[in-house]
């Protein structure tokens with residue numbers, strides 16, 4: 001695969017947004033024959049660029065503007081202002097040409113035909129995207145092998161489990177060899193094993209093919225395991241762009257060790273943590289999210305009768321709330 005092929009940005013940027021806006025006009029019924037017009041600024045002057053081959057998390061609370069951004073990046077929605085390019089293409093002007101370069105997976109919806117066996121959806125996509133036969137075969141074989149789809153190809157999509165359907169959807173998005181993949185909540189509702197499988201596949205895809213990935217998720221572990229960079233959007237504005245650890249530092253957020261002991265004990269004392277809850281033999285220990293859990297786990301295992309242990313990530317809403325609190329406190333300190 002060439003590195004700066006036709007349509008790549010001049011400075012290596014593959015996705016480029018320059019003060020992009022999307023304003024919706026919403027009409028709300030406020031009484032009999034009375035309607036109020038309201039403008040919703042879903043995306044507010046957002047600028048960022050993503051280089052070819054980057055894997056970037058795009059996160060934010062509900063209603064922040066994530067889906068609206070993705071829809072503009074696919075050409076489904078036209079921006080109200082600003083400049084947007086994907087692979088050098090203006091998405092809303094050349095949606096069909098762009099479709100050959102991008103793949104999209106929505107965790108909450110499927111692009112597969114519900115009543116058809118999985119393989120029939122793939123055959124339809126083969127024709128719709130006019131994928132050359134040899135390329136279709138090679139991509140299908142690769143996805144079937146790596147996503148373990150062989151036994152599922154003849155099963156109607158409606159009979160697949162959520163995890164199986166998600167793997168089927170990811171394969172569907174990759175049959176035409178897109179340069180960029182937009183993933184909207186790809187692990188939502190999946191069990192631990194299915195999540196691990198999907199993440200491993202995405203990591204390999206990025207490493208082997210250099211596919212650029214923009215990932216929207218509520219699961220911070222998706223970001224931690226896949227993305228070296230994360231962007232946070234809230235109220236349509238870009239609030240943070242950098243490594244995940246930096247986001248934790250900015251928000252002073254905490255992760256939690258859930259520790260199962262052999263028996264009930266008083267709150268255990270482990271430097272660098274504080275016990276936030278005790279329930280029978282189970283204790284919850286909070287520690288700074290930017291720090292590694294490994295030395296804490298070793299210390300606990302060394303000193304206490306440990307049966308089981310897991311690490312819980314803070315949820316995105318909590319991280320962002322703390323980020324706001326920290327910046328507000330900083331502003332107050334600067335004033336006083």
Ligand SMILES: Nc1ncnc2c1ncn2[C@@H]1O[C@H](COP(=O)(O)OP(=O)(O)OP(=O)(O)O)[C@@H](O)[C@H]1O
Pocket residue numbers: 024025026040041042060061062063064065066067068069
């Ligand atoms: N077609 C539309 N018409 C009017 N308002 C819309 C439309 N689409 C989105 N909005 C509004 O724009 C804002 C951003 O919505 P968007 O769906 O982009 O958020 P999101 O970050 O994807 O949220 P979620 O995590 O809940 O999917 C919200 O206030 C939403 O109500």
